[in-house]
Amino acid sequence: MKxxxxxxxxxxxxxxxSRADAATLAADPGNRLRARMPRQRLEAEAIRDACxxxxxxxxxxxxxxxxxxxxxxxxxxxxxxxxTGAKTTGFGALFDGADCGAIVEARKASTVAPQALFLxxxxxxxxxxxxxxxxxxxxxxxxxxxxxxxxxxxxxxGRLPSDEExxxxxxxxxESGSDGWARLCHLLLCSNELIHxx
Amino acid sequence: MSTEQxxxxxxxxxxxxxxxxxxxxxxxxxxxxxxxxATEAEANPLAPRSPHFPPRAKRVIFLFMPGGPxxxxxxxxxxxxxxxxxxxxxxxxxxxxxxxxxxxWKFARHGQSGIDVSTLFPHTARxxxxxxxxxxxxxxxxxxxxxxxxxxxxxxxxxxPSLGSWVTYGLGxxxxxxPGFMAIGPGPLIEGARQYGASFLPAAHQGTFVSxxxxxxRNLANARISPAQQRRDLDALxxxxxxxxxxxxxxxxxxxxxxxxxxxxRMQFEAPEAFELAGETPATRRLYGLDEPATAxxxxxxxxxxxxxxxxxxxxxxxxxxGGFQPWDQHSDLKGGHEKNALATDLPVAGLLADLAxxxxxxxxxxxxxxxxxxxxxxxxxxxxxxxHPYGFTMWLAGGGVKGGLIxxxxxxxxxxxxxxxxxxxxxxxxxxxxxxxxxxxLTYRHAGRDYRLTDVSGTVVRDIxx
Numbered sequence: 001m002k003x004x005x006x007x008x009x010x011x012x013x014x015x016x017x018s019r020a021d022a023a024t025l026a027a028d029p030g031n032r033l034r035a036r037m038p039r040q041r042l043e044a045e046a047i048r049d050a051c052x053x054x055x056x057x058x059x060x061x062x063x064x065x066x067x068x069x070x071x072x073x074x075x076x077x078x079x080x081x082x083x084t085g086a087k088t089t090g091f092g093a094l095f096d097g098a099d100c101g102a103i104v105e106a107r108k109a110s111t112v113a114p115q116a117l118f119l120x121x122x123x124x125x126x127x128x129x130x131x132x133x134x135x136x137x138x139x140x141x142x143x144x145x146x147x148x149x150x151x152x153x154x155x156x157x158g159r160l161p162s163d164e165e166x167x168x169x170x171x172x173x174x175e176s177g178s179d180g181w182a183r184l185c186h187l188l189l190c191s192n193e194l195i196h197x198x
Numbered sequence: 199m200s201t202e203q204x205x206x207x208x209x210x211x212x213x214x215x216x217x218x219x220x221x222x223x224x225x226x227x228x229x230x231x232x233x234x235x236a237t238e239a240e241a242n243p244l245a246p247r248s249p250h251f252p253p254r255a256k257r258v259i260f261l262f263m264p265g266g267p268x269x270x271x272x273x274x275x276x277x278x279x280x281x282x283x284x285x286x287x288x289x290x291x292x293x294x295x296x297x298x299x300x301x302x303w304k305f306a307r308h309g310q311s312g313i314d315v316s317t318l319f320p321h322t323a324r325x326x327x328x329x330x331x332x333x334x335x336x337x338x339x340x341x342x343x344x345x346x347x348x349x350x351x352x353x354x355x356x357x358x359p360s361l362g363s364w365v366t367y368g369l370g371x372x373x374x375x376x377p378g379f380m381a382i383g384p385g386p387l388i389e390g391a392r393q394y395g396a397s398f399l400p401a402a403h404q405g406t407f408v409s410x411x412x413x414x415x416r417n418l419a420n421a422r423i424s425p426a427q428q429r430r431d432l433d434a435l436x437x438x439x440x441x442x443x444x445x446x447x448x449x450x451x452x453x454x455x456x457x458x459x460x461x462x463x464r465m466q467f468e469a470p471e472a473f474e475l476a477g478e479t480p481a482t483r484r485l486y487g488l489d490e491p492a493t494a495x496x497x498x499x500x501x502x503x504x505x506x507x508x509x510x511x512x513x514x515x516x517x518x519x520x521g522g523f524q525p526w527d528q529h530s531d532l533k534g535g536h537e538k539n540a541l542a543t544d545l546p547v548a549g550l551l552a553d554l555a556x557x558x559x560x561x562x563x564x565x566x567x568x569x570x571x572x573x574x575x576x577x578x579x580x581x582x583x584x585x586x587h588p589y590g591f592t593m594w595l596a597g598g599g600v601k602g603g604l605i606x607x608x609x610x611x612x613x614x615x616x617x618x619x620x621x622x623x624x625x626x627x628x629x630x631x632x633x634x635x636x637x638x639x640x641l642t643y644r645h646a647g648r649d650y651r652l653t654d655v656s657g658t659v660v661r662d663i664x665x
Contacts, residue, residue, distance in 0.1 A: 192443065193439075196452070
């Protein structure tokens with residue numbers, strides 16, 4: 001089985017990215033011919049861990065007891081989940097985490113409004129945005145917003161901001177008050193790019 | 199091999215539903231390798247769907263009475279039980295010989311139909327002609343966890359989708375700005391989330407559980423910024439997302455997620471309105487007993503149920519959990535306990551029936567009342583209470599598609615075994631699905647290699663109670 005997995009995962013087909021040029025899309029619109037990798041949405045645990053990691057708060061200590069409070073900065077692997085749902089936050093189920101009492105062979109990846117409500121309003125997200133903004137301020141000089149922006153995009157997306165993104169951010173910050181950076185960080189934590197893998 | 203093209207079909211769905219609501223944007227991911235087809239249901243699990251045949255009810259309110267209300271003290275009078283008070287019960291229970299316990303309440307016939315109701319429920323009694331009383335319910339599990347799971351999911355051991363989840367899976371939701379299935383109870387539930395869970399059905403079908411009646415849906419407001427500020431943030435977010443999407447236009451899920459944020463923004467204003475009772479008249483407040491301490495909590499639950507079905511929520515389950523998570527479980531102090539529970543629920547339940555009828559909603563709303571089982575006609579040991587009883591108990595239905603003023607089935611002279619017109623929980627489920635226009639044998643979901651249904655391999659629609 002492992003040998004088969006290795007063979008499949010090392011194939012050039014498997015290692016493709018999700019973006020495709022117009023010709024590929026026209027030739028294989030439904031991806032029946034495996035002309036590209038289906039775009040992956042991060043799982044519930046990875047979404048939360050990503051927010052903790054980019055904001056510099058992730059406690060990666062392995063092992064130990066499960067935690068109940070979503071604000072605890074430990075890896076989501078250790079977030080309490082019980083068969084009956086007692087002492088379980090709704091976070092996992094919100095992002096299609098598996099029912100602990102059921103046999104689930106594959107998780108789905110739904111897109112529903114309550115997920116957006118969590119990302120927009122939950123204290124966990126607000127705190128993550130604050131911590132991310134503080135980290136950026138700490139790690140890049142205040143007088144150079146361009147460098148801060150590059151650090152932010154590097155942390156979140158592993159790339160430099162485009163010219164359009166620089167301009168968008170500049171205008172957003174100019175129109176914002178003292179919490180501008182925290183709010184910019186917050187909305188980029190909500191962005192499609194953060195939770196989808198090409 | 200099918201020639202259907204998943205991305206194409208989800209994009210078409212999305213275009214058709216631009217601006218669609220709550221679950222309307224739920225787009226299932228293509229499974230790894232892209233072999234799964236994005237069917238209509240996967241693309242939008244809560245979109246309204248046609249039933250199998252014309253429904254008699256469009257919405258369901260299940261008034262769940264955890265703990266097990268006693269049949270012989272509520273809707274199933276037994277003169278023989280009164281006469282034989284203190285004599286040995288006709289059967290052993292758990293291998294023990296127990297003695298019969300007469301009901302401390304009197305019964306009278308009510309309405310044109312002459313339905314028997316005990317003095318525990320004076321207000322419900324006035325709605326007698328709307329009730330379809332099933333005196334011959336039977337279940338398989340004499341314990342609370344399994345009994346509750348069987349009643350709410352059709353299975354007492356394994357994780358299975360709940361009744362409300364199956365109904366929204368079958369029919370979708372009429373109001374996309376509210377959840378399709380809401381479970382409301384102020385206390386914790388035995389077996390917790392499994393009672394309203396979606397199990398292997400798509401997660402969008404799980405019940406939204408409301409335990410805090412003042413703050414029903416989480417994260418509906420931002421603690422830091424005003425709606426106007428949030429509007430500006432969302433506009434900027436949309437621009438960032440559009441830049442990202444420009445080179446990925448083939449993936450409709452990215453657009454769906456952009457729209458989900460817009461919908462979430464609107465929900466922040468629309469959802470609280472459904473839970474805001476300030477606009478209700480003093481007469482309505484009295485009808486539900488909102489201003490009396492004894493009835494305030496369940497009255498509020500009942501009024502919320504009416505407001506939610508009025509707004510197109512498909513399935514509302516109310517858990518009577520004031521005074522504990524299974525308040526009807528009177529192993530002792532039957533009189534005090536049942537009186538307290540009846541006081542808390544009788545007026546609100548009757549108010550709900552009257553209000554639904556007055557607003558023309560009852561015809562299309564199925565109301566169900568009952569617990570996970572009944573109680574033994576015999577006394578439990580030397581205590582002044584009754585034990586769990588799965589062999590014959592009472593539930594009632596009212597509204598959409600059932601005959602009002604009807605008594606279906608019967609238990610024996612002591613209220614022990616259901617002997618006529620037995621209705622197993624699976625039969626009740628088949629009947630509920632039938633009333634909302636779904637064939638319980640055709641409402642299936644393929645999971646782990648086979649098709650599952652709510653009624654497993656059982657269930658017969660109880661045709662005698664259909665209007």
